[in-house]
Amino acid sequence: MGASLKEIKRQSVAVDKTRQITRAMNMVAASKLKSAQLKMEKFRPYADKLMGVFGSLAGRAESITSPLLAVREPRKVRVIMMTSDRGLCGGFNTNIIKAVTNFIKEKNAEGQEVSLIAVGKKGRDSFRKKESIVSEHIEKLGSFDMSLAAEIAGEAVPPFVAEEYDELYLCYNEFRNIASQKPVIIRLLPASTVGSEEASPESSIEYIYEPSEEQLLAHIIPMYLRVLIYRGLLETSAGEHGSRMVAMDNATSNCEEMIQSLTQQFNRARQAAITAELMDIVGGTEALAAGK
Amino acid sequence: MADELMLEIVTPEKLAFSDIVGEVTLSGSEGEFGVLIGHAPFLSSVKFGELNYTKDNKKTYYVAGEGYAEITNLKATVLVESIEKVESTLKEEAQKSKESAEAKLAGMNKEDADYEKAKSALDKANTRLKVVEKV
Known part of the structure; x- marks a missing residue:
């Protein structure tokens, strides 16, 4: 006894x-979540304005041709997959990995090849042996700024222009609230000009464009991509901390x-x-x- | 010149600046341009370079990153990826960063993967220095 x-x-x-x-x-995650949310909040005006201008430009300029808008028969697709670097955050990474696995299956069934750009260690580790990972960004989510998004975009865009692959997707956990994150997959390239319904409220104003509309759009598309990628990073980071907090x-x-x-x-x-x-x-x- | 134009500078990190100013000068991709109140609606891309505005007849200088500017008759909205205020105390630092960028570039070949990066770093350092010298 x-x-x-x-x-x-x-x-x-x-x-x-x-x-x-x-x-x-739990407490550490809570404080990190707070700062991540603050960062998201501060980013919103920039993102909203840029989206607005992109929408109104893309909407009115249907005839614009840019290498980043080129639609090709998709044979090879690339996915930027965003997961966290660390575990112990509930189903956060599992959900993304599942979503990407399904996506790959779907694309493979259509005869398309899929390659990955891995952001975050967990995703990389999970796909390292199964799929081709063209590049990885590990241990960078601790503190990052726009330059990480620029780096990822800088890596992804030139091969698209060089027609090494035909479509670029971004997969990340959308941060809804602390308890709920939902994996989303959005297409980045070719940049879609339709469906950008967030036209700016002043879109009715006739602007003078400098340089031409076409060149301006070509200038703004890369910015637009960086915004989407950065938003993905921010949501991933907030989601990771929120999810860990709950777990x-x-x-x-x-x-x-x-x-x-x-x-x-x-x-x-x-x-x-x-x-x-x-x-x-x-x-x-x-x-x-x-x-x- | 009365201060009447609303200037907003937005970066991914924050709303960096929001105030009523006199005149704004920007580095457009087609060259420098100034904006006063009552400007025609105008949308221009902005390259890395100088941005300044006058308030109470005093000029304040910034170095702005890439982006674009949206101008309506009452308001100028500048969306750039980075913005830093330039003060004369930064001169030494700017000089140093220029020299280190030069040194880095000198040790490289044109074929190096990072050559473009180093070159643009040097360009940026040069631009910054130029702006600092104006202050």
């Missing part, structure tokens, strides 16, 4: 330590439950031990008394 008491005590101490860690991780919150309450049941077990065992000891003593005294 004594050994078991000790064993229960040891277990409950271990669980308590785990709880401390998960609680600390660690659950883990903490699980730990608390376990500690409670262990404490109960411990008390019960202790009680049993005391009872047994008492019985021994009582039995002993009675035997002595009988012997007299």
Whole structure:
């Protein structure tokens, strides 16, 4: 009985330590989430304005030809896949990996080859052996700015222009709220001019364009791509922290439950031990008394 | 010159500047241009380079990254990927960064993968220096 008491005590101490860690991780994730959300908020005016101008330019300039708008029969597609670098964040990465796996299956069934650009370690590790990864950006999500988006875009765009592949997609977890992230896959290239319904409110104004509309659009498309990629990065980062926060919150309450049941077990065992000891003593005294 | 034109500078990090100013000068991809109130609606791309505005007849200088500017008769909105205020104290730093960019470029061949990158870094350092000297 004594050994078991000790064993229960040891277990409950271990669980308590785990709880401390998960609680600390929860708090760290919460503060990181806050700063990630702030970053998203500050990015919004820029993104909205750029989208507006892109929409109104692309909408009115149907005849524009740009290498980035070139639609080709898709034979090879490339996917920028965004996951986190670290685990312990619930189903965050699994969801993305599943979405990308399905996407690859679908494309393969249509006879298209898929290659990946991996952002984040988890995604890379999961696809390293199965699929061709043309480039990877690992351990960069800790602190990043627009230059990471520029780097990714700078890598992805030239091969598209050189017709090494025909379509570029971006896959990331859309950040809806702390508890819910949804994997989305959007097409980046060829940049679609239709469906950009977010036309700027001033789109009715006749602008003077400098340089020409066409050149201006050619100038803005890369900016537009960077904005989409950057937004993906921001949402991934916020989603990762949100997801980890929730996962660690659950883990903490699980730990608390376990500690409670262990404490109960411990008390019960202790009680049993005391009872047994008492019985021994009582039995002993009675035997002595009988012997007299 | 009264200060009447609304100037907004937006970067991916934040709304960097928002105030009423007199005149704004930008580096358009087709050359430098100035904007006053009542300008015709105008949309131009902006290249890496100088941006300045006057307020109370004093000029303030910035170095702006790539982007574009949208001008309506009352307002100038500048969307750029980066913006930094230029002050005369930055001169030494700008000089240094120019020299280090030069040194880096000198050790490279045209075929190097990073050659273009180093070259544009040098161009940027030069531009920055030029602006700093104006302050």
